[in-house]
Amino acid sequence: xxxxxxxxxxxxxxxxxxxxxxxxxxxxxxxxxxxxxxxxxxxxxxxxxxxxxxxxxxxxxxxxxxxxxxxxxxxxxxxxxxxxxxxxxxxxxxxxxxxxxxxxxxxxxxxxxxxxxxxxxxxxxxxxxxxxxxxxxxxxxxxxxxxxxxxx
Numbered sequence: 001x002x003x004x005x006x007x008x009x010x011x012x013x014x015x016x017x018x019x020x021x022x023x024x025x026x027x028x029x030x031x032x033x034x035x036x037x038x039x040x041x042x043x044x045x046x047x048x049x050x051x052x053x054x055x056x057x058x059x060x061x062x063x064x065x066x067x068x069x070x071x072x073x074x075x076x077x078x079x080x081x082x083x084x085x086x087x088x089x090x091x092x093x094x095x096x097x098x099x100x101x102x103x104x105x106x107x108x109x110x111x112x113x114x115x116x117x118x119x120x121x122x123x124x125x126x127x128x129x130x131x132x133x134x135x136x137x138x139x140x141x142x143x144x145x146x147x148x149x150x151x152x
Contacts, residue, residue, distance in 0.1 A: 002150070004104055005050060005101070005106075005146065005148040005149075006131060006133070006146055006148075008097045008100035008101050008104070009054060009093075009094075009097045009144065009146055010027060010133065010144075011096075011097075011100055012093045012094070012096035012097040012099075012100060013025055013093050013135060013144065015096060016089065016092055016093045016096060017137065020070065020089065020092075021066065021069045021070070021139075022069075023069075023137050023138065023139060024137065024138070025135050025136070025137050026135070026136045026137075027133060027134075027135060027136075028133065028134030028135065028136060029134070030131050030132065030133050038059060038060060038118055039057070039058045039059040039060040039061075039062065039063045039078065039117075039118070040056075040058045040060075040063045040078060040082070040083055040086045040115065040116070040117055041055060041056065041057050041058070041115070041116045041117075042055070042056045042058075042086060042087055042090040042113045042114065042115050042116075043055045043056075043113070043114040043116075044056075044090060044091065044094040044110050044111065044113050044114075045110070045111040045114075046094070046098065046108050046109070046110055046111070046148060047108060047109050047110075047111065048106070048107050048108030048109050048151070049101075049105075049106040049107045049108055049150065049151055050101055050106045050108045050148050050149070050150055050151065051108070051148070051149060051151045052146075052147040052148040052149055053145075053146075053147050053148075054090075054093075054094055054097065054144065054145070054146055054147075054148070055144065055145040055146075055147075056086075056090045056093070056142065056143075056144055057142060057143040057144070057145065058086060058142045059140060059141065059142065060078060061140050062137075062139060062140030062141060062142050063078060063082060063086055064076070064078075064082065065139035065140055066085075066086065066089065066139065066140075067081070067082045067085045067086065069139070070085055070089070071085065078117050078118070083115050083117060086115070087113040087115045090113055091110070091112075091113050094110045094113075095110055098110050106150070129147065129149075130145050130146065130147040131145070131146050131147075132144070132145045133145075133146065
């Protein structure tokens with residue numbers, strides 16, 4: 001997989017987390033795809049010149065911390081409000097990544113998020129090479145799995 005597909009996704013994550021949460025994100029070493037997060041997993045399919053999927057894996061503690069910052073409410077469980085908020089932030093990140101890809105002359109669209117809680121099947125299958133990128137913040141870690149390929 002080309003770095004020019006991965007870098008826009010990482011840039012989108014860092015930009016959205018800084019703008020919405022005032023949080024810095026650092027990137028760990030790229031590795032093999034992990035299993036589910038035991039929190040919230042959100043898969044966004046991408047179509048167009050670049051096609052595939054972006055899977056966001058948020059452990060429960062990280063998820064609750066993110067939504068607490070977004071909402072200003074104290075949260076203790078992964079309910080519909082929390083999963084909806086995480087779907088929305090993942091959608092915003094993916095939309096920004098698609099915009100950054102368009103600046104590299106790759107036209108693509110994102111599909112609605114598929115959300116799973118506690119290691120459900122949304123994270124199970126990728127049809128192409130997939131890179132797993134651990135991300136670190138001061139409110140918890142997360143993982144992004146990127147499987148994007150050129151369709152031109």
